[in-house]
Amino acid sequence: MGEKLKVGIVGGTGMVGQRFVQLLDGHPWFTVTAIAASASSAGKTYEESVQGRWKLSTPIPDGVKNIVVQDAAKVSEVTSGVDFVFCAVDMKKEEIQALEEAYAKTGTPVISNNSAHRWTPDVPMVIPEVNPQHLEVIAAQRKRLGTETGFIAVKPNCSIQSYVPALHALLDFEPTTVVASTYQAISGAGKNFNDWPEMMDNVIPYIGGEEEKSEQEPLRIWGHVDNGQIVKASAPLITTQCIRVPVTDGHMAAVFVSFKNKPSKEEIIARWQQYQGRAQELNLPSAPKQFITYFEEENRPQTGLDRDIEQGMGVSTGRLREDSLYDYKFVGLSHNTLRGAAGGAVLIAELLKAEGYIQAK
Numbered sequence: 540m541g542e543k544l545k546v547g548i549v550g551g552t553g554m555v556g557q558r559f560v561q562l563l564d565g566h567p568w569f570t571v572t573a574i575a576a577s578a579s580s581a582g583k584t585y586e587e588s589v590q591g592r593w594k595l596s597t598p599i600p601d602g603v604k605n606i607v608v609q610d611a612a613k614v615s616e617v618t619s620g621v622d623f624v625f626c627a628v629d630m631k632k633e634e635i636q637a638l639e640e641a642y643a644k645t646g647t648p649v650i651s652n653n654s655a656h657r658w659t660p661d662v663p664m665v666i667p668e669v670n671p672q673h674l675e676v677i678a679a680q681r682k683r684l685g686t687e688t689g690f691i692a693v694k695p696n697c698s699i700q701s702y703v704p705a706l707h708a709l710l711d712f713e714p715t716t717v718v719a720s721t722y723q724a725i726s727g728a729g730k731n732f733n734d735w736p737e738m739m740d741n742v743i744p745y746i747g748g749e750e751e752k753s754e755q756e757p758l759r760i761w762g763h764v765d766n767g768q769i770v771k772a773s774a775p776l777i778t779t780q781c782i783r784v785p786v787t788d789g790h791m792a793a794v795f796v797s798f799k800n801k802p803s804k805e806e807i808i809a810r811w812q813q814y815q816g817r818a819q820e821l822n823l824p825s826a827p828k829q830f831i832t833y834f835e836e837e838n839r840p841q842t843g844l845d846r847d848i849e850q851g852m853g854v855s856t857g858r859l860r861e862d863s864l865y866d867y868k869f870v871g872l873s874h875n876t877l878r879g880a881a882g883g884a885v886l887i888a889e890l891l892k893a894e895g896y897i898q899a900k
């Protein structure tokens with residue numbers, strides 16, 4: 540594979556940023572050479588800047604402890620030392636859009652966890668197993684941004700990864716109507732139980748903006764590329780309720796679905812078990828070998844037992860049965876900060892490298 544690509548993490552001190560640092564430790568293709576954050580962290584070593592707010596159970600990797608954190612606003616200083624960046628920052632939407640475009644315009648690919656560019660028509664929003672063909676819009680985006688090598692690619696919201704992969708494997712049967720209720724972990728809000736004690740022994744039936752994302756983003760994922768833009772799909776009709784539950788990590792979805800051509804239960808399970816995407820075909824380092832695992836036990840998948848399946852990159856399903864109003868109902872589960880955030884973004888970067896979109900500068 541030759542020299543590893545040099546990667547920067549913009550927002551590397553935050554919760555998702557820390558996951559990037561953890562996942563990239565020992566990565567076969569990528570090595571972290573720069574970390575950037577707000578001006579208040581700039582100038583400190585990474586170890587100093589995350590002191591008292593390191594949220595992961597594994598220690599800070601030695602390789603990054605002494606990296607001096609840079610000011611993310613000093614774009615050319617950060618990009619001069621890297622081949623591409625991951626971005627996960629807590630800023631206003633317009634500020635993130637401008638920041639990510641500024642990075643891309645230096646010729647630096649940006650793989651983003653942020654939602655700011657998810658609806659920019661020429662920015663691909665990708666689940667590597669589901670819609671790798673959307674990378675094709677990068678050519679149009681590069682033209683707009685006036686760069687031959689830079690671009691922005693984004694990952695979708697964490698909530699949709701607990702039901703979109705399972706439905707995607709069934710698209711041949713033409714799902715018409717989907718109802719999904721999501722039961723979402725507190726890490727999705729960047730929190731643990733120390734930060735958010737009100738979540739203990741509690742359920743909060745509201746997550747700001749989440750239902751709109753959960754209903755609309757799947758349609759963009761299932762959309763097609765037309766004239767340098769992603770055009771969203773018009774089916775299936777999707778309605779959701781998103782609920783915060785007292786678990787650390789792992790988003791579960793309870794799903795009801797009807798189809799134009801109703802499959803048998805055995806056909807659905809076979810489709811799930813056999814589904815392979817581009818990430819598996821290319822044997823990408825972070826790709827789960829088994830993308831969708833179906834549990835026969837009636838009390839699985841469980842968040843605590845099953846969220847870490849395939850290093851948190853696999854998706855689990857279970858409780859598939861016929862329904863009295865819809866054709867079927869089932870449960871899906873995915874790890875929100877691994878598959879749903881940093882892990883999903885690392886997998887996109889691996890796909891981009893394998894497909895020739897990211898190279899050494």
Ligand SMILES: NC(=O)c1ccc[n+]([C@@H]2O[C@H](COP(=O)([O-])OP(=O)(O)OC[C@H]3O[C@@H](n4cnc5c(N)ncnc54)[C@H](OP(=O)(O)O)[C@@H]3O)[C@@H](O)[C@H]2O)c1
Binds near residue numbers: 697
């Ligand atoms: N948590 C999740 O599970 C999850 C999942 C998917 C997507 N996301 C998205 O990922 C992004 C980051 O989330 P998070 O939970 O990691 O947030 P977080 O823990 O609050 O971290 C925010 C990061 O942004 C940096 N930052 C804040 N203001 C900045 C500025 N003006 N300029 C440059 N950097 C600035 C912070 O740097 P300092 O340390 O210097 O303040 C920190 O590195 C958000 O857009 C969020 O919506 C989160």
